[in-house]
Structures are given as C-alpha cells and as structure tokens.
Amino acid sequence: MKLNPISPFCYEIPRTGDMRVPGRIFMSRRMAAGLSEEEALKQVANVATLPGILTAAMAMPDMHWGYGFPIGGVAAFDWKTGVISPGGVGYDINCGVRLAATGLEEKDIRPVAERLVTALFQNIPTGVGSTGSVKLSVKDELKVLKQGGAWAVRQGLGDAVDVERTEDGGCMAEADPSVVSQRALERGLKQLGTLGSGNHFLEVGVVDEIFDEDAARAFGLFENQITVLLHTGSRGLGYQVCDDSLAFMNKHVKTLGIRLPDRQLACAMIRSPEGERYFAAMACAANYAWANRQILLHRARETFQQVLGIGPRDLDMHQVYDICHNIAKRETHIVDGNPRDVCVHRKGATRAFAPGHAAVPAAYRHVGQPILIPGDMGTASYVLAGTQKAMEESFGSTCHGAGRVLSRKAAKKQSKGRAIHRELADKGILVKWSGRSTLAEEMPDAYKDIDQVVESVHGAGISKKVARLRPICVIKG
Ligand code: 5GP
Ligand code: MN
Ligand code: MN
Numbered sequence: 326m327k328l329n330p331i332s333p334f335c336y337e338i339p340r341t342g343d344m345r346v347p348g349r350i351f352m353s354r355r356m357a358a359g360l361s362e363e364e365a366l367k368q369v370a371n372v373a374t375l376p377g378i379l380t381a382a383m384a385m386p387d388m389h390w391g392y393g394f395p396i397g398g399v400a401a402f403d404w405k406t407g408v409i410s411p412g413g414v415g416y417d418i419n420c421g422v423r424l425a426a427t428g429l430e431e432k433d434i435r436p437v438a439e440r441l442v443t444a445l446f447q448n449i450p451t452g453v454g455s456t457g458s459v460k461l462s463v464k465d466e467l468k469v470l471k472q473g474g475a476w477a478v479r480q481g482l483g484d485a486v487d488v489e490r491t492e493d494g495g496c497m498a499e500a501d502p503s504v505v506s507q508r509a510l511e512r513g514l515k516q517l518g519t520l521g522s523g524n525h526f527l528e529v530g531v532v533d534e535i536f537d538e539d540a541a542r543a544f545g546l547f548e549n550q551i552t553v554l555l556h557t558g559s560r561g562l563g564y565q566v567c568d569d570s571l572a573f574m575n576k577h578v579k580t581l582g583i584r585l586p587d588r589q590l591a592c593a594m595i596r597s598p599e600g601e602r603y604f605a606a607m608a609c610a611a612n613y614a615w616a617n618r619q620i621l622l623h624r625a626r627e628t629f630q631q632v633l634g635i636g637p638r639d640l641d642m643h644q645v646y647d648i649c650h651n652i653a654k655r656e657t658h659i660v661d662g663n664p665r666d667v668c669v670h671r672k673g674a675t676r677a678f679a680p681g682h683a684a685v686p687a688a689y690r691h692v693g694q695p696i697l698i699p700g701d702m703g704t705a706s707y708v709l710a711g712t713q714k715a716m717e718e719s720f721g722s723t724c725h726g727a728g729r730v731l732s733r734k735a736a737k738k739q740s741k742g743r744a745i746h747r748e749l750a751d752k753g754i755l756v757k758w759s760g761r762s763t764l765a766e767e768m769p770d771a772y773k774d775i776d777q778v779v780e781s782v783h784g785a786g787i788s789k790k791v792a793r794l795r796p797i798c799v800i801k802g
Contacts, residue, residue, distance in 0.1 A: 326366040328357065334785035335718075337381075338366060343584060344373040344382075351719065352386035353781040356773075362388055365395040371586040372400050376594075377407020379660050379667060383719055385674055386781035387728025387773060391415065393589030396673035396729075399722040402595065404655065404666040409600045410592035411570045411607075413670030414653050418566060418607055419614035420558030421492075421649040422697040424708065425622055426544075427629070428641030429551040431531045434797060441529065441632045442755045442798035448628045449527060449621060450519040451802045452759035458518025458620060466514055470502040473612030474647075477619035484644075487619060490686055491647040492676060495615035499655075501605035505562075506569050509606075513562030513613055518620035522760055522802035523733075524767060525557040526702065527625060529798040533705065536790040540692040540710045544645050546792050553625050553642065554706055554794065556699055557617060558651065563610035570603045595668050604653065611652060618647055645708070646686075646695035650675050650725035658720050669720045677711035677723040677788050685711070696788050700727045700775025702756060702767060702799045703749050707779045707790065714786035723788040724781075727772035733762070740765035749799075758801040767801060 328336040328350065336357055338348030348369040352360070365388045372394055373382035379401045388397030393412025402408055434441065450458050459482075461469070469476045474488045474495025488495045520527060532550045535541045546552075559566075574591040577599045585591070593599035626642045633640070653670045660667070678685050678694040685694045693710035700706045704727075715721050731739065745764040749756050758764055782788045 326363060326370070334781060338370050343586065344370055346373050346378050346381050348373055348384070349381040350384045350388065351781060351785045351787060353777065353784055356386050356777055356781055364390045368393070368395040369398065371590060372398065374586055375402070375408050375410070375590065375592060376583060377402040379403055379665070385724035386778045387673065387724045387726050389729050391672060393587060394670065394672050397724060398672045399669065399674045399719055401658065401667045401669045401720045404595055404668055407595055407668060408592035409595045409603055409653055409668055410590055410670065411567050411574060411603060412589050412591065413672055414607060415651040415672045416564050416567045417558035417651055418563035418610035419649040420651040421614060421618065421647060422554065422556050422699055423618045423622055423647040424645040424697050425553045425625070425642050426546055426645050427551045427553070428639065430549045431551065434529065434551050437632055438755055438798055441629070442757055442800065444628045444632050445527060445625065445798065446757040446800045449624050449800060451800060453522040455519040455521065456515035458624070461514055461517055463510065463514065466510060467502045469517065469616045470505065470609035470612050471500055472496060474615040474619040477616045477623070482623040483619045487622065487644040490644045491615060492649055495619065495647065497608035497611050499605055500608035500612050502609055504602050504606045505566060505609050509562050509565035509569060512565050513560065516560040516562065517613070517617055518624065519560060520557050520621065520800070520802050521560055523763055525802045527553065527555040527621065527800050528702065528796050530554055530706065530794040530796045532792050533795040534793040536792065537710065540789070540791040543689050543692045544695055544708065544791065545643060546645070546708065552794055554697070554699060555618060555621050555625070557621065559610040559614035560617065562613050566606045566610045570606060573599060574603065607653060611649065614649070615647065646697060648675050648697050656721070658716070667720070669722065671722055673725045674722050675725045676721055677715040678721045679711050679713040679716045693789070696723055698724060698726060698779060701769040701772040702796055702801065703752060703754060703769035704775055706794045707775065708792040708794070709779070709782070709788040710791050712786055712789055715788060719787045724778055727775040727778050729771060730773045731771045733766040736768060736771040737762055737765045739770060740768050754796050754799060756799045756801065760802060763801050
C-alpha cells in the first residue's frame with residue numbers, strides 16, 4: 326500500500342478506484358518505518374469507499390486488522406447522506422476504559438498488594454462466561470439499557486459524580502430496548518458487573534510521571550498516587566446486538582445498490598429504518614457497558630476498603646473519567662469551514678474533545694477531555710487530554726491503546742517455555758487471571774510499544790500527554 330507523508334506525524338493513502346476520500350494514518354516516522362499492517366491499511370482504503378464519508382478514512386498508530394473496519398479506525402459520515410455500519414463499531418459495543426484516582430500512595434499499597442490482588446480477583450467475576458455480580462430482573466435490565474451508569478448509581482453502586490465524569494454522562498438517549506432481541510437480553514441478564522475475558526482487566530497502578538502539571542491537577546492526579554484503571558464492555562449483550570444487526574444489514578445492504586469491497590462492511594443509511602434500528606440497539610448496549618463499568622468501580626471501592634480496613638473518606642477513590650472506544654456517535658464537527666451533523670464511528674479509537682467543548686465536564690473544560698490509553702499489563706498506560714487539533718484533524722478522536730502486534734495464536738507460540746506471571750512478578754507486578762491462555766495471549770510482547778503510540782498522537786497534536794501510569798496489581802479475564 327502506498328503511503329505518502331503529508332506532515333511529520335501523518336500519512337495519506339491516496340484516492341484510487343472507488344475511494345471517495347483518501348485514507349489518513351496518524352503515526353510517527355519511526356512507527357511508519359516498522360509498520361507491517363498491510364491488511365489494516367487495505368481496510369482503511371475500503372472504508373473510504375462508503376457513501377457519505379467525510380474528509381478521510383482515518384486510522385491511529387495502534388491500528389490493526391479488525392472485522393470490516395480496522396481497529397484503531399475513525400470514520401465520520403454525513404448524517405443525511407451517510408451510512409452506519411456495525412463493523413465500524415465492533416462486536417464489543419462501548420468497550421471502554423474507566424480511571425479512578427485515590428488518596429493513597431504506592432507505599433500504602435505495597436505491603437498489602439498480594440492480599441489486594443487476591444481480594445479483587447475474588448470479588449470481581451472474570452472469564453468468558455462470568456456471571457453473578459448483581460441480580461437483575463428482566464424489568465431492571467430494560468432500565469439498565471435505557472439509563473446506563475445512572476441506573477447503577479440509583480442502586481447505590483456508585484456516586485452521582487461518577488456519572489458526571491463519564492463520556493455522555495454514561496447514557497446515550499437514543500437507546501430503545503424494544504429493538505434488542507430476546508437472545509441479547511438473555512445473555513445480558515446474568516453478566517452485569519463482570520469483567521469478561523482476555524484483554525479486559527482491572528489494574529491497580531501508580532502515577533509514575535506527570536507531563537502536564539495543570540491538566541494533572543485538574544484531573545486530580547499527582548506523582549506516586551494509586552490509581553485503578555479498568556477495561557471492559559457490554560459483554561454477551563453487546564456481542565449479540567452486533568451479531569443480530571449484521572444479520573439484517575447483510576440482507577439490507579444488497580438493496581442499496583452500492584458496491585462493497587468487503588462484505589464485512591455491511592451498512593445502512595443512517596436515516597433509514599435499518600440504520601435507526603442498529604443505532605437504537607447499539608445505544609442500549611453502550612448503556613449496559615456504562616452500568617457494567619460503574620458496578621466494577623463500586624466493587625473495587627468495596628474491596629480496597631475491606632483489605633485496607635479504611636472508610637470511603639480515607640480511600641477517596643474518585644472517578645477521573647470513563648471513555649468508550651467502540652462506538653458510533655452523532656456529533657457536530659466543522660467540515661470545510663461549516664458545521665456538519667455527522668456520525669463518527671470510533672472503533673478502537675477514543676474521543677479527544679478540546680478545551681472549551683461543552684461535552685467536557687466543567688471541572689476539566691479548561692484543559693480538555695481526559696483520554697485514557699491502556700498500554701499493557703507489564704509496561705504502562707497513559708492519561709492524555711483532548712486538543713483543538715483533534716477537532717480539526719481527526720473528528721475529535723485519538724488512539725485507544727497500544728494495539729496488538731501479535732495475533733493471539735502467535736503470542737501463544739512465542740510465550741512457550743516462559744512463565745509470564747514470574748516475568749511480571751520480577752518487575753513488581755502481581756497478576757491473577759482466569760483464562761487458560763490469557764497470560765500468553767496478553768503478554769506485553771503481544772502489544773505495540775505504548776510509549777511510541779502515545780508519542781505519535783502527542784506529536785501529531787491530536788492529544789496531549791498528561792501522565793504515565795505503571796501497573797502494580799492486575800486481574801485479567
Ligand atoms: P482492545 O482490546 O479494546 O482493542 O484494546 C485495549 C488496549 O488495552 C489494547 O490495545 C492494549 O494496549 C491494552 N491492554 C490490554 N490488556 C492490558 C492490560 O492488562 N493492562 C493494560 N494496562 N493495558 C492492556
Ligand atoms: Mn476495548
Ligand atoms: Mn472489549
């Protein structure tokens with residue numbers, strides 16, 4: 326695939342064939358030199374052929390192959406003339422990340438780290454089919470789908486301020502539970518408040534380095550502070566919503582008379598019954614995911630208090646922010662100098678709104694939206710802030726993680742004969758996991774270098790480095 330450098334941190338895939346717009350990849354020269362993502366680049370070019378796409382089909386430095394659209398991809402479509410595609414959101418609808426900071430420092434946790442990680446692993450259900458964190462009736466489940474994070478807070482599973490410091494206030498108003506299938510509802514019934522498998526995690530970390538004092542102060546972060554970072558999504562319910570939607574979109578797309586370069590790009594016009602049905606179901610799954618992360622934060626609070634024998638005031642575990650990185654949103658962006666009503670697909674990409682934007686919580690508005698970027702369980706994760714340049718260049722979006730560099734299978738092969746948990750323990754990181762292959766598939770070598778990914782988006786100016794977090798205790802699915 327031909328990549329033309331157009332600025333020091335941005336490359337273009339020129340328009341050819343059916344492409345309506347070019348492709349655009351944000352990454353450093355160094356990352357571009359080592360890039361081996363032919364398949365994912367082809368996917369960027371494929372996305373550029375879809376009706377109503379604006380400016381460019383974009384990808385972030387953490388890009389890799391995904392279903393139809395690449396992971397690490399951003400694509401914005403005109404609301405009136407564009408399409409919406411389940412493949413542009415992903416199977417784990419509103420997979421996302423939540424960060425809480427505490428009043429504790431590293432020295433408070435080191436002596437109890439083993440007990441803490443054991444208790445977290447006991448109190449938070451992990452693994453593929455994990456269930457049983459909260460008892461939910463069907464009636465309650467419908468409320469979860471409508472209300473999102475606020476539902477959990479109403480049950481006493483969190484604080485009102487948690488919801489205020491969540492993207493979209495933890496609720497997409499477009500949710501309509503009547504379009505969610507029985508099968509999806511069944512799958513969601515027992516899984517609320519569970520972590521799930523593989524790449525999902527809850528991590529106790531420490532603020533290792535601050536890059537931007539002002540923003541760190543606004544986000545309530547200081548050096549040596551203990552943090553909790555968690556990553557999960559909408560579990561079986563979201564997966565089923567995606568699967569159900571692909572089934573009807575695969576049929577529907579044939580009636581649109583467009584030529585798809587890949588059948589995994591099945592889509593519908595946003596303003597069509599099929600497009601609206603997907604959007605309303607997707608919003609339900611998004612709300613479920615926010616309730617899920619809300620409950621997990623509550624479980625983390627309970628567990629810390631139990632293990633340390635302290636009350637909520639001394640623990641002071643307050644939410645910094647919660648972001649989604651698999652979602653489609655209706656937003657207003659300036660395109661060619663004019664405000665446009667657009668549908669932004671972020672798949673393995675994070676919203677990165679600028680200082681002053683009304684969607685940024687008031688306490689953070691002067692520094693920009695907090696962005697949460699997990700790296701891997703053996704290295705680091707980052708907190709960044711949104712920028713004006715992101716609004717201008719990437720529809721207010723940035724990367725979502727380090728991104729996989731090894732497939733699960735390749736990672737398993739490379740880890741043969743190694744004891745990953747011991748390698749981590751030697752670095753002072755305690756890990757508990759449930760899946761038989763989880764540690765091998767998720768070892769640090771399976772992911773790109775998070776420092777380079779973050780340098781790329783910081784260099785491109787689409788986000789600004791605020792703080793680096795280092796892991797201490799990790800529980801994995
Ligand atoms: P996803 O799996 O949602 O595409 O990506 C989430 C990102 O989380 C990955 O790209 C990877 O960088 C990061 N990640 C996966 N597992 C862990 C973990 O155990 N700890 C941390 N800090 N990051 C992780
Ligand atoms: Mn994710
Ligand atoms: Mn996920």
